[in-house]
Amino acid sequence: MQNSEELKWALLIASLAMLAMAFCMIAFVMYYQKRRFEEEKKISDIEKNYNRLLLDTALNSEETERRRIAQDLHDDIGTMLSLTKLSLNQLGKLVANSGDEKEESIMKKSQSLVEETILHVRRITRDLVPTTLERFGLMEAIEEFIHKLEEDNNLIIAFQSNTEEFPRQGQKLELTLYRIMQELVNNAIKHASCTKIDIVLEIDEEMIGLRVTDNGVGFDPEKIKESNLAGLGLLGIESRLAIVNGTVQYEQPAKGGSSAIARIPVNPASGNKPEPLHPFRRERVNI
Amino acid sequence: MFDTYIAYITKNSIFSIAVFITVLPIALTIIRKAFLDQSLRLLFCYLIIKLAIDLVMLHYASVRLNNLMFYNLSIPLFYALLSGMFYFKFTARRQKNLLIASIVGFCLFSGWDIVNSNLNLRDMNEHRIVVYAKTVEGILMIALILLYFYEIIKSLQIPNLLTFPFFWVCSGLLLYYSSLIFVAPVLHYAYTWKNPQALGMAEYIPSIFEIICALLFSVGIYHYSPKDYAKQ
Structure with a gap:
């Protein structure tokens, strides 16, 4: 009789212990899964931010490079073309005085080509850096x-x-x-x-x-x-x-x-009014 | 006859609730169209067969006839249906093959156990519960559930387990089989027709967890959505 009672208690305790283990197992799976997802999310966020930073840097570099090319075009080639135009104008006067029509025609063609080139350089410069946008x-x-x-x-x-x-x-x-x-x-x-x-x-x-x-x-x-x-x-x-x-x-x-x-x-501009692009600045631009 | 059933149900309320609670997940499966999912379709089959067998057993018990033959026969059938659910959840071919092998092996083993536990099979009155099969079923089911949990953690494909139907199904099964695993071998010696032994509270624990298991099935099936069927 005593053995029977002991068996009942042993069965009860063993079953309860097994159940406690089952509950723990379910809770562990839920907890561990949640934790792993959180860790994965953290890693994914870090990767996302890193990629964003890379992209931002690449786009910044692209804009800086565009600005540098525009600046070189404006400062160097633009200036030289303006000087060429001035020289051609002076030369044009001399040619006009000589009275040679053929030379005068070539001179006018050259002047027109230089003017066209100056316009092209200006257009390329504006395409590279949208000055109107900033102004x-x-x-x-x-x-x-x-x-x-x-x-x-x-x-x-x-x-x-x-x-x-x-x-x-x-x-x-x-x-x-x-x-x-x-x-x-x-x-x-x-x-x-x-x-x-x-x-x-x-x-x-x-x-x-x-x-x-x-x-x-x-x-x-x-x-x-x-x-x-x-x-x-x-x-x-x-x-x-x-x-x-x-x-x-x-x-x-x-x-x-x-x-x-x-x-x-929406991200309204801060109080500082953007500085005009002309004359082009050589320092890195923050976009 | 109706009075006999009422008297039996009133006297054995916990066992009876464990029988009738099965209606809840069955109804939810139909309402939520959970049978669209292959695993939950097998669960649906299991629930319907379980309800049918339980009702037959309840009828036999209420008219004082030995119903343990149905219990024994249900063991390989239930294992085949419940473990079959995992066939659609495991992705590795090796796991699927092992699962099929375990179903075939267990069916043969439980057949042997029925014969081994009842030397005179024709004597239905003295029919007894199998000695090992139910315990082995419990061990195999717990192993499958733990393997599936491991796969869940490893694959990280389910963002929220609390809204994943099969997790609830597995939790219910894990609790039910954990509650049964130590009691099952003792039942062979306790449930005899001539000299039955009462097991006290330990006798009720599997039935209580059978009810909890059915409720967890219901929670899982409730979370099933046909529109997510393709994703699962």
Whole structure:
């Protein structure tokens, strides 16, 4: 009888001990899994930040290099061309006095070529460093960009904004939006075979939205991503946006063509007004 | 007849709750369409067969007939269904092959154990519970569950275990088999027709954890969403 009671107690204790182990095992799996996920998340965050830093540095270097080339073009080649033009003007007067028509014609051609070269250098310089953007802001820079494009291409480009006075944003943010707009418009011209491009710039209390819509052949962004066809352009847009916590979304409007919407959190410019780019400074620029 | 059932259920309330609680995960499986998942489909089959066998056993017990034959026969069947769930969860071919081998091996072993534990198989009145098969089933199931837990931790594919249906199913099974593993071999000696031995509280523990197991199944099935079916 006593043995029977002891057996009952032994069974009870053994079962309870086994159950306690089972509970501990379940709790351990839950705890360990959670901890490992947290560790993985930490590592992933570190990698993400590191990649972001790399990307930021690469884009900074690119902008610095663009500025350096623009500066060299403006300071060295631009100055030399201006001096050449002055010399040619003086020489032109001498040739005009000699009365040789052939020489005069060659001189005029040379003067015209130098003037054209000066204009080209100026255009390249402005393309490299959007001075209008830094001086007057995003709306003016986009308008200038559109104006130049319409001159060179048989295109209708419409631009509208939900505000007349677009508040100045941080230098990096403005440059990011400008470069994305440039890339999207260039993509539409190069790949979409479109005749009309609409650019819409919107701002509210939290976000800035940039929408570029064209009436071209359109594309399926998912297919492009799946087939690894995303060129440097689309990747570049995503990389630039990643640095300023922005997002991009591609749509296919029902009426055809394609539409890209980039959204970036508002980051108003600090009190310091950006210094004008001219004369170009040689120090590294902080974007 | 109805009074006999009521009297038996009232007298053995914990055992009876363990029988009828199975309806809850079955109903939830139908409502949440959990049978779309291959593993949960096997669980659904297990629950339906378990309910049917339990009801037959309840009927036999209430009319005072030996029902242990059904208990013995359910052991290989339940192991095949429950361990079969892991076939769809393990990814390595070796683990799957081992699992199939264990099902075949265990079915043969439990068949032998039924014969070994009941020398006169025709005597249904004196039929007794198997000596080893239930314990071996428990050990194998616990081993499978622990292996699956190891796979979960290793693969890190489930971000939140608390919303993962199969984790709840495994937790329920782990608790149930842990509660049974020491009691199971003793049942052979305790549950005899002529001279049954009471095991006290230890007798109720497996039934209590059978109820908890069914509740954990229900929680898991409740978390199942057909739209996540493709992801699992």
